[in-house]
Amino acid sequence: MNILFAQMRRDLALIWAGRGEAAVMLAFFLIIITLFPLAIGPDMATLRPMALPVIWIAALLASLAGFSRIFAEDVRSGWVDQVALSPLPLGIYALSKAVTHWLAGGLPMLLATPVLALMLYVDLESLAPLILALAIGTMALTLLGVLAAALGEGARNGGSMMALLVLPLAVPVLIFGTLASTPDDGGLLSPHMLLLMAVLAVLLAIVPVAAAAALVEAETDSS
Amino acid sequence: MFDYLANPTRFMRLADLLIVPMAALAALLLAAGLYLGLLASPPDYQQGDTVRIMYVHVPAAWLTTLGYVALGLCGLFYIVWRHPLADIALRAMAPVGALFAFLTLVTGALWGKPMWGAWWVWDARLTSMLILFFFYIAVIALANAFDTPERGSRPAAILALVGLVNVPIVKFSVDWWNTLHQPASLVRSGGVSIDPAMLTPLLLMLAGTHLFFAVVVILRMKALLAERRIAALQLRGITGEAG
Numbered sequence: 001m002n003i004l005f006a007q008m009r010r011d012l013a014l015i016w017a018g019r020g021e022a023a024v025m026l027a028f029f030l031i032i033i034t035l036f037p038l039a040i041g042p043d044m045a046t047l048r049p050m051a052l053p054v055i056w057i058a059a060l061l062a063s064l065a066g067f068s069r070i071f072a073e074d075v076r077s078g079w080v081d082q083v084a085l086s087p088l089p090l091g092i093y094a095l096s097k098a099v100t101h102w103l104a105g106g107l108p109m110l111l112a113t114p115v116l117a118l119m120l121y122v123d124l125e126s127l128a129p130l131i132l133a134l135a136i137g138t139m140a141l142t143l144l145g146v147l148a149a150a151l152g153e154g155a156r157n158g159g160s161m162m163a164l165l166v167l168p169l170a171v172p173v174l175i176f177g178t179l180a181s182t183p184d185d186g187g188l189l190s191p192h193m194l195l196l197m198a199v200l201a202v203l204l205a206i207v208p209v210a211a212a213a214a215l216v217e218a219e220t221d222s223s
Numbered sequence: 224m225f226d227y228l229a230n231p232t233r234f235m236r237l238a239d240l241l242i243v244p245m246a247a248l249a250a251l252l253l254a255a256g257l258y259l260g261l262l263a264s265p266p267d268y269q270q271g272d273t274v275r276i277m278y279v280h281v282p283a284a285w286l287t288t289l290g291y292v293a294l295g296l297c298g299l300f301y302i303v304w305r306h307p308l309a310d311i312a313l314r315a316m317a318p319v320g321a322l323f324a325f326l327t328l329v330t331g332a333l334w335g336k337p338m339w340g341a342w343w344v345w346d347a348r349l350t351s352m353l354i355l356f357f358f359y360i361a362v363i364a365l366a367n368a369f370d371t372p373e374r375g376s377r378p379a380a381i382l383a384l385v386g387l388v389n390v391p392i393v394k395f396s397v398d399w400w401n402t403l404h405q406p407a408s409l410v411r412s413g414g415v416s417i418d419p420a421m422l423t424p425l426l427l428m429l430a431g432t433h434l435f436f437a438v439v440v441i442l443r444m445k446a447l448l449a450e451r452r453i454a455a456l457q458l459r460g461i462t463g464e465a466g
Contacts, residue, residue: 026251151365156369160369161365165365168354168361169386171354171393171397172392172396176396212383214377
């Protein structure tokens with residue numbers, strides 16, 4: 001347990017030291033959202049029904065930007081080898097990476113969402129389901145990103161590979177997420193919200209195992 | 224059988240033995256199926272001659288699904304038992320599966336235009352087939368994304384295995400999404416019983432395409448094995464000169 005906290009403290013310190021990178025992800029999120037009204041037009045009547053999907057797609061694309069480098073530095077510096085030798089299982093290490101990456105990338109996006117939602121004329125009462133769905137959705141996306149980063153570690157075209165690996169598997173998150181965000185879906189804990197949570201639960205079970213199996217290969221490859 | 228085939232040389236020998244009769248049988252089945260399907264079978268009373276697209280479309284769709292399951296199983300065999308042929312089979316199968324997925328989409332579009340009035344409909348079945356196609360592409364890309372080709376084997380196997388769990392969830396979510404947004408009025412229910420005159424060519428085509436798939440995969444496996452052998456020999460030649 002102590003090793004896990006040490007690992008997470010280290011990652012958070014590293015993220016804080018390089019906080020410009022996390023800020024770029026947030027800026028990316030803001031810019032994508034700004035682009036939509038510019039392309040569609042400033043009309044309130046057309047923008048309002050598109051607001052929730054636009055926010056979701058922006059969150060999806062902005063998350064993708066940060067994934068390819070999740071393990072890169074750790075593999076290069078030999079940190080993953082040290083983890084493999086330590087009592088900390090590689091799966092738990094991958095999970096801790098997901099947590100810290102979400103804290104650095106997902107959480108700021110979540111905090112920025114209310115302002116952006118208002119800019120896209122989202123009703124105030126649909127803000128709560130949107131934030132909750134987006135919180136669960138970005139966690140699920142981060143887990144998919146950790147899996148993709150572990151699988152594609154050392155690949156030639158890391159960035160585009162992330163999109164190719166994550167997007168087909170992210171379909172359930174997008175579908176249930178956008179459905180759960182709509183306010184007239186039957187309260188905060190609507191069936192779609194529960195399905196979204198179920199997707200997160202499945203990913204929580206699969207991703208550590210699969211990412212650990214992929215990291216073993218990346219680690220032996222680097223040494 | 225399983226251990227027996229672990230030796231590539233033995234596999235090669237068995238493949239050489241089987242490939243000619245299999246290819247001949249596939250050709251025979253496909254020829255009979257195409258003749259019965261395209262020429263001898265009656266046109267549909269509603270769809271007319273466009274129904275003949277079915278004889279290519281349905282087998283291709285079946286193979287896409289089958290190939291995806293086979294891909295996941297290859298991944299499992301490779302990760303758990305490190306079976307040397309599982310990786311070769313995975314690499315041999317993925318592009319063929321992707322091609323059949325593409326064929327399903329194209330024949331579906333050609334069928335959809337006269338029947339539904341549109342080349343593409345955002346129907347659950349079409350959409351999940353499209354996503355399955357993307358998934359095939361992802362497996363192929365990941366297997367070939369590394370500087371040393373063998374380095375991509377394990378990630379591709381893991382992805383294929385994860386897909387075996389995750390793609391059904393994708394399918395479920397797409398079905399869910401579609402049933403909420405539009406009634407399933409466009410998809411003809413499978414409850415319509417097929418006349419024997421149409422069923423016979425369809426079954427022939429199904430058997431023929433599956434055999435064709437097996438023949439192509441075995442040929443590709445032989446080619447990949449030969450490729451590895453050449454690479455190994457070249458490597459030996461280079462180190463031999465150096466030492």
